[in-house]
Amino acid sequence: MIGNSKILVADDDPKFQKLMRFTLEKHGFEVTVCNDGIEAKEAIGHNPVELIISDYVMPNMDGLQLLKTLREEGRDTPFILITAHGSIDSTMEAIKLGTVEYLTKPFDPEEIVLAAQKALNIGHMTRELSELREAVRAKYSFENLIGQSPSMQEACRNIHKASQTTANVLILGETGTGKELAARAIHYNGPSKTGPFIPVSCSAFSGGTLESELFGHVKGAFTDAYRDHKGRFELADKGTLFLDEVGDVPLSTQVKLLRVLQEKRFERVGGQQTLDSDFRLIAATNKDLKDLVRGGLFREDLFYRLSVINITMPPLRKHLEDIPSLVKHFLQQYTRINKKDIKTLSLEAMKVIQSHPWPGNVRQLENAVESAVAMCEGNMIKLADLQLELGELPSERTPDSKDYQGSLPQVVAAVERQMIQKALDQNEWVKARAAKALGVSERVLSYKIDKYGLGKG
Amino acid sequence: MSDSNETRRTERIIVHVDPELEDLLPGFLEDWKEEVTSIREALERNDYETIRKLGHNMKGIGGSCGLEPITDMGRLLEEAAKAMAQEAIRVHLETLSSYLERVEFVYE
Numbered sequence A: 001m002i003g004n005s006k007i008l009v010a011d012d013d014p015k016f017q018k019l020m021r022f023t024l025e026k027h028g029f030e031v032t033v034c035n036d037g038i039e040a041k042e043a044i045g046h047n048p049v050e051l052i053i054s055d056y057v058m059p060n061m062d063g064l065q066l067l068k069t070l071r072e073e074g075r076d077t078p079f080i081l082i083t084a085h086g087s088i089d090s091t092m093e094a095i096k097l098g099t100v101e102y103l104t105k106p107f108d109p110e111e112i113v114l115a116a117q118k119a120l121n122i123g124h125m126t127r128e129l130s131e132l133r134e135a136v137r138a139k140y141s142f143e144n145l146i147g148q149s150p151s152m153q154e155a156c157r158n159i160h161k162a163s164q165t166t167a168n169v170l171i172l173g174e175t176g177t178g179k180e181l182a183a184r185a186i187h188y189n190g191p192s193k194t195g196p197f198i199p200v201s202c203s204a205f206s207g208g209t210l211e212s213e214l215f216g217h218v219k220g221a222f223t224d225a226y227r228d229h230k231g232r233f234e235l236a237d238k239g240t241l242f243l244d245e246v247g248d249v250p251l252s253t254q255v256k257l258l259r260v261l262q263e264k265r266f267e268r269v270g271g272q273q274t275l276d277s278d279f280r281l282i283a284a285t286n287k288d289l290k291d292l293v294r295g296g297l298f299r300e301d302l303f304y305r306l307s308v309i310n311i312t313m314p315p316l317r318k319h320l321e322d323i324p325s326l327v328k329h330f331l332q333q334y335t336r337i338n339k340k341d342i343k344t345l346s347l348e349a350m351k352v353i354q355s356h357p358w359p360g361n362v363r364q365l366e367n368a369v370e371s372a373v374a375m376c377e378g379n380m381i382k383l384a385d386l387q388l389e390l391g392e393l394p395s396e397r398t399p400d401s402k403d404y405q406g407s408l409p410q411v412v413a414a415v416e417r418q419m420i421q422k423a424l425d426q427n428e429w430v431k432a433r434a435a436k437a438l439g440v441s442e443r444v445l446s447y448k449i450d451k452y453g454l455g456k457g
Numbered sequence B: 001m002s003d004s005n006e007t008r009r010t011e012r013i014i015v016h017v018d019p020e021l022e023d024l025l026p027g028f029l030e031d032w033k034e035e036v037t038s039i040r041e042a043l044e045r046n047d048y049e050t051i052r053k054l055g056h057n058m059k060g061i062g063g064s065c066g067l068e069p070i071t072d073m074g075r076l077l078e079e080a081a082k083a084m085a086q087e088a089i090r091v092h093l094e095t096l097s098s099y100l101e102r103v104e105f106v107y108e
Helices: A014-026 A037-046 A063-072 A091-096 A109-139 A150-163 A179-188 A207-215 A251-263 A289-294 A300-306 A320-337 A347-355 A361-375 A408-426 A431-438 A442-452 B002-010 B019-023 B025-044 B048-061 B068-082 B086-102
Strands: A006-010 A030-034 A051-055 A079-084 A101-105 A169-172 A197-201 A240-244 A265-267 A274-276 A280-285 A309-312 B013-017 B103-107
Touching: A006 A014, A006 A037, A014 A030, A014 A109, A014 B025, A014 B048, A030 A037, A037 A051, A037 A063, A051 A063, A051 A109, A063 A079, A063 A091, A079 A091, A079 A109, A079 B048, A091 A101, A101 A109, A101 B048, A150 A179, A150 A309, A169 A179, A179 A197, A179 A240, A179 A280, A207 A251, A251 A265, A251 A300, A289 A300, A320 A347, A320 A361, A347 A361, A361 A431, A408 A431, A408 A442, A431 A442, B019 B025, B019 B103, B025 B048, B025 B086, B025 B103, B048 B068, B068 B086, B086 B103
Parallel strands: A006 A030, A006 A051, A051 A079, A079 A101, A169 A280, A169 A309, A197 A240, A240 A280, B013 B103
Antiparallel strands: A265 A274
């Protein structure tokens, strides 16, 4: 691919043109030569190239002016600037404008071949990166927030509004309602879209490790701190930090969170140096934060700081009318991934899906469709392909008092054990999938498996 | 003494160059000889800009072809032209002209 690349050489010395053409063509490149910047600009306009090699000093328009003009036009073609010895005053400016490399005349012709290969490689990587970024942006476009129901439409409107600002956002909603998807949609359609999106699940870390994860630590800060470690706030510079399960942040860490939100400055754990980070914050929780505030478990000042914009993702049971379009979307997605040719669902299967309570919300629905696609052997998903428990289950019916024998911790433990066993069985004991269906981290699930001594049935 | 100088002026200068340049170098050598004439004519009319430009180009390409003396003489001509130093230009031009007449390429 690189060997056949089109290269434009701009230089007013005919012998240099000949030498460049001869050397580069010998290595399989397709070479166009021009006498100055104006000719080069016109040639590129008619026939785009993958690399420009330009002399700095040329009549009419010099190499630096050519580079500036191209960048102003939005062309990011890799550029190698050639200078004669003693005329490198503008090298720094050229580097700022994105010159991949500059060479000083005279140079060994093989040097230009190596420089061209390097520049073309960088050009290909830059293009790939920009295509990937575009694909990610498309994935999290507003069109992918599916649902015509009033509750989803309202959520979408708020997500859109939030994306147009840099204010802190608090996303509320039950497990599996798409809080992270909403956060990503805000990021990838907002002013920080070219920066990183850094998610962190606050419930996955204990108090001390959460602080180290958020703020980073310096070598020797604690026993296992063998080297300096950048925290998520630092990594989110010029981008978005997504604090999931923010309701699980311990009070001692909440004070530090408040300071970094106010000042955008912090220190690594064990460090003295104050660091700056220009991040946008989106937080999410499935807990009732106001309730936690009332109970003294969440700082009120932090709550107000986080909830400048509030978005509520509705539970699936509140927008059942969106189920057909969600099923269609997941069906298309997983048939493509699994390279299957499944067109639709039987009426019976769809009816069961529509009447299911979906306590795990859209995520559970997605898992069910994924599993059905895997099980399906024809081109239509039938009732038998669905891995849903069709019988009455404790979690799916209205419980009555006889279910609640014993103390509160005993009842909670019994229900928890039953839910975990069911999720593990449904997901063939693939812990990652079971944890996802349950809306807990894999670590939490492993802990609970040990706690209840669960095993394959 | 005079005989010895004469001998040095007519001595062949053998330069070993990359065989891949065999298609280009004979043409370049003729171009440089023509440029010597152009510089001489430019000097007659005090056209230092032409001399500077031709010197600059020689400086840029000589070493790329394995001919460092062309780069060195190009640099001297460029600097002398900037300083409008007629006598220096004449001296460097004679050195260049002599080099171009005596140089022989061995492609290996």
